[in-house]
Amino acid sequence: MLEIRNLHARVDDREILKGINLVVNPGEVHSIMGPNGSGKSTLAQVLAGRETYVVTEGEVLLDGDNILEIEPEERACRGIFMAFQYPVEIPGVANTYFLRMALNSIRKYNGLKELKPVEFVKYVKEKMKIIRTSDDLLKRSVNEGFSGGEKKRNEIFQMALLEPKLCVLDETDSGLDIDALKLVADGVNAMRSPERAFIIITHYQRLLNYVVPDFVHVLVDGKLVKSGGKELALELEEKGYSWVENSSQSAA
Amino acid sequence: MSNTDVRVEELAEQEYKYGFVTDIESETLPPGLNEDVIRQISAKKNEPEFMLKWRLKAYRHWLTLKEPEWGNIRYPRIDYQGISYFSAPKKTGLESLDEVDPELLETYEKLGIPLEEQKMLAGVAVDAVFDSVSVVTTFKETLAEVGVIFCPFSEAVQKYPELIKKYMFSVVPYTDNYFAALNSAVFTDRSFCLVPKGVRCPMELSTYFRINEKNTGQFERTLIIAEEGAYVSYLEGCTAPMRDENQLHAAVVELVALDDATIKYSTIQNWYPGDKNGKGGIYNFVTKRGKCAGRNSHISWTQVETGSAITWKYPGCILLGDGSVGEFYSVALTNNWQQADTGTKMIHIGKNTRSNIVSKGISAGHGQNTYRGMVKILKGAQGARNYTQCDSMLIGEDCSAHTFPYIEVKNSSAQMEHEASTSKIGEDQIFYCKQRGISAEDAVSLIVNGFCKEVLSELPMEFAIEAQKLLSISLEGSVG
Ligand SMILES: Nc1ncnc2c1ncn2[C@@H]1O[C@H](COP(=O)(O)OP(=O)(O)OP(=O)(O)O)[C@@H](O)[C@H]1O
Ligand SMILES: [Mg+2]
Numbered sequence: 001m002l003e004i005r006n007l008h009a010r011v012d013d014r015e016i017l018k019g020i021n022l023v024v025n026p027g028e029v030h031s032i033m034g035p036n037g038s039g040k041s042t043l044a045q046v047l048a049g050r051e052t053y054v055v056t057e058g059e060v061l062l063d064g065d066n067i068l069e070i071e072p073e074e075r076a077c078r079g080i081f082m083a084f085q086y087p088v089e090i091p092g093v094a095n096t097y098f099l100r101m102a103l104n105s106i107r108k109y110n111g112l113k114e115l116k117p118v119e120f121v122k123y124v125k126e127k128m129k130i131i132r133t134s135d136d137l138l139k140r141s142v143n144e145g146f147s148g149g150e151k152k153r154n155e156i157f158q159m160a161l162l163e164p165k166l167c168v169l170d171e172t173d174s175g176l177d178i179d180a181l182k183l184v185a186d187g188v189n190a191m192r193s194p195e196r197a198f199i200i201i202t203h204y205q206r207l208l209n210y211v212v213p214d215f216v217h218v219l220v221d222g223k224l225v226k227s228g229g230k231e232l233a234l235e236l237e238e239k240g241y242s243w244v245e246n247s248s249q250s251a252a
Numbered sequence: 253m254s255n256t257d258v259r260v261e262e263l264a265e266q267e268y269k270y271g272f273v274t275d276i277e278s279e280t281l282p283p284g285l286n287e288d289v290i291r292q293i294s295a296k297k298n299e300p301e302f303m304l305k306w307r308l309k310a311y312r313h314w315l316t317l318k319e320p321e322w323g324n325i326r327y328p329r330i331d332y333q334g335i336s337y338f339s340a341p342k343k344t345g346l347e348s349l350d351e352v353d354p355e356l357l358e359t360y361e362k363l364g365i366p367l368e369e370q371k372m373l374a375g376v377a378v379d380a381v382f383d384s385v386s387v388v389t390t391f392k393e394t395l396a397e398v399g400v401i402f403c404p405f406s407e408a409v410q411k412y413p414e415l416i417k418k419y420m421f422s423v424v425p426y427t428d429n430y431f432a433a434l435n436s437a438v439f440t441d442r443s444f445c446l447v448p449k450g451v452r453c454p455m456e457l458s459t460y461f462r463i464n465e466k467n468t469g470q471f472e473r474t475l476i477i478a479e480e481g482a483y484v485s486y487l488e489g490c491t492a493p494m495r496d497e498n499q500l501h502a503a504v505v506e507l508v509a510l511d512d513a514t515i516k517y518s519t520i521q522n523w524y525p526g527d528k529n530g531k532g533g534i535y536n537f538v539t540k541r542g543k544c545a546g547r548n549s550h551i552s553w554t555q556v557e558t559g560s561a562i563t564w565k566y567p568g569c570i571l572l573g574d575g576s577v578g579e580f581y582s583v584a585l586t587n588n589w590q591q592a593d594t595g596t597k598m599i600h601i602g603k604n605t606r607s608n609i610v611s612k613g614i615s616a617g618h619g620q621n622t623y624r625g626m627v628k629i630l631k632g633a634q635g636a637r638n639y640t641q642c643d644s645m646l647i648g649e650d651c652s653a654h655t656f657p658y659i660e661v662k663n664s665s666a667q668m669e670h671e672a673s674t675s676k677i678g679e680d681q682i683f684y685c686k687q688r689g690i691s692a693e694d695a696v697s698l699i700v701n702g703f704c705k706e707v708l709s710e711l712p713m714e715f716a717i718e719a720q721k722l723l724s725i726s727l728e729g730s731v732g
Contacts, residue, residue, distance in 0.1 A: 048687050052679075076689035088684040092702030101698065102688035109689070141702065158688065 001026045001197050002047075002166055007058035009046050016042045018222035019058070024166070027194040031208060031233060032201045034219035035241045040201045041085050043219070044170045047199075048082040049075050062166070076102075077109035079165030083155035083172045085201075090142040095154070096124065098142045099161055106162060124161065131160045131187040148175040156187045167191070168199045173207040185210030205237040218244045281338040287311065290437055293338050297406050300413050310426035310436030317430045323593040324622040324654055325562050327535060330500055337438045337471070400453050400484075401446040405473045408444035415446060419477055423506035423543045423570070431502040431537040431564075435471045439504065442472035447482035447513075456712050458487040472503040478513035480546065485516040487715055499524075501560075502537045511546030511573065516554070518711050522722050523559035530589030530618075533561025540567035541597075544576030544605075552579040553596070554710040556719040558726040561590060566624065568597030571605035571633075578607040581707040583719075585700075585726050586619030586651070595625035595656075600633040600666070609640040612704045615651035616727060626658040629666040637667045644674040645703050647696065647727075675703075697724035 002024040009017040016039045024030055034040050046053050047060060049072030059066050067075055090098065103123075104114040115123060124138065133153060143151050152172050159167055169188070173181055188198065188211050200211065208216075208230060216232040217224045218241070226232065226244045236244070281292060290311055294304040319330070395402050401412065409416050426436035447453050478484050501523070507515050517540075526533025536559075542551035553567040569578025580596035598607035613621040621644065629636045644653035655672055677699055685695035701708065701720050708716045 048683075050683055072683065072686040073689050073691050076687055082687055084684065084687075088678070088680050090681055090684070090699060090702055092705035093698055098685075098688070098698070101694065102685075102690055105689040105691070105694070162688065 001063060003059075003061040004047075005059045005061070007043075007046065007060060008056045009042060009053045010056055011042075011053055015056070016053070016222055017046065020219075020222075020224055022217065022224065024197045024199065026165075026197055027192075028215065029192065029198040029200065029211065029213045031213040031216045031230075032199060032219055032224075033203065033216065033233065033236055038219045039222045040219055041170050044082055044085075044168045044199070044201060047075075047166075047168055048072055048080060073105070074109070076162075076164075077106045080168070081159050081162055081164030081166065082168040083152070083159060083170060085170040085174070087143045087146075087151040087155055089144045089146075091144050093142050095138045095140060095142050096120075099124070099138075099158060102158070103162060127157070127160050130190050131157050132183060133157045149177060149180045152176055153180060153183060156184050160187060160191060163191075165195065166197050166199070168201070170201045171203065172200075173202050173204060181207060182210065205233050208233050220245055281336050283336045284333050285311075285335070285337060285438070289337055293438060293440075296338060297409070299406075299409055302413065302417065303409055306421075306426070307437050307439075310433050311438075313427055314430070314433035314437055317433055319430050323564050324620070324624075324656075325564060325591045325593050327562050327591075330535065332434075335500060338440065394454065398451050398454060399448045400451060401444065402457055403444055404441050405439075405444045405475065406441045408475070412444070412446075415477070416444075416475070419475055419506065419508055421506075423508060423541050424504050424539050429539060432504050432539040435473065435502050435504045435539070439471045439473040442474040442503070442505075443476070443486075444474070445476045445484065445486065447478045447484045449479040450481045451479075452482070453484040456485050456487055458489065470499070470501045470503070474503070474505040475508075476506070476515055476517070477508045478510065478515050478549075480510045481512045482510075483514045485518070485712060487518040487520070487712065489520045489522075489715070489718070500535050500537070503539070505538070505540040505567075507540075507542035507551055509542065509544050509546060509549035509551050509576075512548050513546060514550040514552075515542060516552045517542070517567075518715060519553075519555040519557070520711075520715060520719055520722060521555065521557045521559050521563075522726070524561075525559050525588065525590045525726075526561040528588050528617075530561070533590070534559065535562045536560040536565065537562075538565040538567075540565065541570065542568070542578070543570045544573050544578060544602075546573045546576070547602075548575040548577075549573050550577045550579075552577075552581070552710070554579075554581040554707065555583070555594075556704075556707070556711070556722065557582070557584045557592060557594065558722050560592075563590075563592040563594050565594045566597050566626075568599070568626075569607065570599045570601065571607065571636075572601045573605075574602040575604045576602055577605070579710075580607075580609045580611070580625075581710045582611045583614070583704045583707045583723070584612070584621055584623075585614040585723060586616070586621045587726055588617040588619065590617075591620045591622075593622040593624055595623045597626045598628070598638060600627075600629045600636040600638070602633060604635040605633055606637045607639070609638070609642070610706050611640075611642045612707055613642075613644045613653050614647065614700055614703070614727075615644070615653050616647035617651060619651045620654075621652070622654040622656065624656045624658075627660070627668065629661045629663050629668075631662045633663050634665050636663060636665070638669065640668075640670045642670075642672040643703070644672075645700065646674065646676050647700075693724075693728060697727055700727060 004020050004022040007017050007020040032040055042053055055068055060068055062078060100120045107114055137150060137154060155172060172184055185207060213230050216228055216230060218226040287308060290307050294307055424432050426433050445457060476486060507517060509515050523534040544551050551569050557563055567580060571578050578598050584592045584594050586592050596609055609625060611623050613623055615621040623642050627638045642655055646653060653674055681699055682692055682695045700723055708719055711719055
């Protein structure tokens with residue numbers, strides 16, 4: 001589904017991603033861990049198409065097409081979803097209105113009929129059975145005045161609603177209390193399917209107890225230095241990043 | 253961001269959708285202004301003697317005045333002798349739509365206001381003004397049943413001279429300012445409305461109207477009176493065809509609310525703003541004022557201004573009656589080379605009077621947007637309160653926003669609250685929308701509409717939707 005080949009990206013004059021290689025197949029859950037500032041969010045943003053980051057080398061293939069030349073909105077329409085580490089507030093725009101616009105853009109792109117307001121409300125009600133969220137949050141302006149945890153939950157609700165193919169979660173678990181963490185994990189698990197893949201960026205083993213990854217990768221200084229199964233996360237938690245940093249240097 | 257800027261230039265080529273000219277025979281006075289011209293206007297309109305006298309008085313006063321220069325706007329000198337002061341389609345005073353010039357109807361069609369449908373549109377009476385003379389008035393009968401008078405101003409001058417004598421100039425005297433004086437001398441037409449005591453006007457009253465004749469100045473005059481306990485909501489919507497010459501527009505609107513009466517006056521203005529190089533466009537110098545004459549009366553101005561090359565406009569309220577309330581909700585959008593200097597004047601005279609001001613300025617392209625607001629609390633205005641919120645949004649690097657709040661408080665019991673903010677439309681906001689599948693253009697219009705929400709929600713439902721569309725159209729191409 002997704003293939004990242006030798007991806008290099010920079011901001012201003014600084015190289016941040018220094019040759020990433022990763023293959024994600026449908027149905028898989030990949031977790032990316034790594035120290036602060038190692039480039040995890042950058043990778044997520046490059047996948048989503050943020051113009052701030054300039055790709056200097058490499059390719060990103062989605063279902064065989066190189067998507068680096070494609071506008072972010074089209075990537076979204078093709079099924080890439082990113083749950084933001086810092087979701088943005090849009091004052092005055094009702095969450096439901098925003099979501100309907102998003103859903104309909106995506107449906108339109110994929111040749112589906114746009115949902116009328118009434119149909120949309122029905123659809124939202126359905127989704128609310130899977131991902132618990134409050135009516136209040138849906139009525140309020142997009143993320144405006146939401147608590148940190150509410151913003152993260154709202155991202156997951158959006159994800160459930162838009163039914164993407166590839167879900168990139170950037171530290172969605174940070175700042176969540178235990179209950180909210182479970183809620184997010186349940187949501188992700190409910191969405192797991194043989195056609196859908198996840199890239200979960202996290203600092204903590206905690207989430208991975210609930211959402212068990214097929215692969216764990218460690219990103220250090222713009223490179224994936226170690227990959228393994230779910231045990232790698234436990235090992236990291238125990239030994240810290242210095243362990244991989246050292247072992248990767250000795251490997252090099 | 254730099255990428256965005258390039259697109260701004262590239263895409264800022266939004267064509268004016270309504271730029272067409274209707275070719276119908278019309279009767280137009282040659283350009284020029286003197287007492288003789290005024291006599292001719294008055295004669296053509298069959299006016300009673302007193303009106304001609306008033307016009308001449310206003311004209312003589314105007315001659316002594318100087319064009320104001322304090323506005324934060326730049327434009328070449330207006331040649332008042334180069335303007336024609338009267339233009340009317342030859343066929344007029346028609347009773348049914350069948351008699352209306354088909355080409356005229358087509359024009360309305362292009363504007364998206366098919367009169368045929370308007371008739372059926374629940375609860376909207378349309379007094380369509382084409383250039384200077386009102387052509388057709390619908391719904392008059394329904395209104396007459398409850399005693400509401402709603403007719404072209406010039407008709408009221410003939411039919412209800414006593415009302416005109418009583419209320420005209422009672423809010424905006426001809427001496428008020430340069431443009432009001434000019435208007436008083438040469439005013440053409442617009443609406444007159446009186447809602448009698450205790451009557452709630454059963455429908456939204458609305459005037460659509462456009463400037464068509466080349467080089468025709470437009471000087472509309474509107475007067476709305478709500479008697480004791482009456483309620484009326486009035487909406488004006490305007491569009492004009494594409495012109496290279498700048499066209500002058502100087503309207504006067506007077507509102508009078510008696511005890512416990514409410515007047516809501518909403519404007520959607522999308523006149524030709526000029527092309528992307530700043531050529532052409534309407535000059536819009538308007539004087540709008542309401543007088544809350546009675547106790548607990550209420551006047552509310554809502555405006556969505558997206559058109560005109562230059563907008564100079566300060567709808568205000570004189571809060572005379574104790575407990576009266578004045579409101580001003582405004583969205584002003586300037587794109588390309590448009591300039592707007594707009595705001596409000598709230599004069600608190602009565603006790604426990606309140607005013608509420610919410611202004612949203614949006615600048616894109618090389619647009620320049622100025623908010624100029626005055627709140628005056630006079631000595632006797634015990635317990636007066638004002639709330640002012642003034643937000644600006646900038647799109648791109650070449651536009652600007654300015655705020656000039658003037659506050660004068662002569663009574664120490666007054667409570668004043670002022671909030672102001674300036675924001676840039678955020679790249680992060682746009683990216684967030686794009687990541688959800690929404691195009692940049694839709695994202696900008698979504699964000700702008702959200703920014704204007706408090707104002708748009710003041711508009712009657714169907715016009716709020718129209719205003720949203722208009723904002724989106726006016727913003728097309730402002731961000732890539
Ligand atoms: N827009 C930007 N401008 C300048 N530097 C940036 C920008 N975005 C990221 N960087 C830099 O790139 C590096 C990687 O940042 P990134 O946000 O990808 O890290 P991260 O792995 O997600 O860290 P964290 O765990 O703290 O979220 C950091 O040093 C950061 O300062
Ligand atoms: Mg990060």
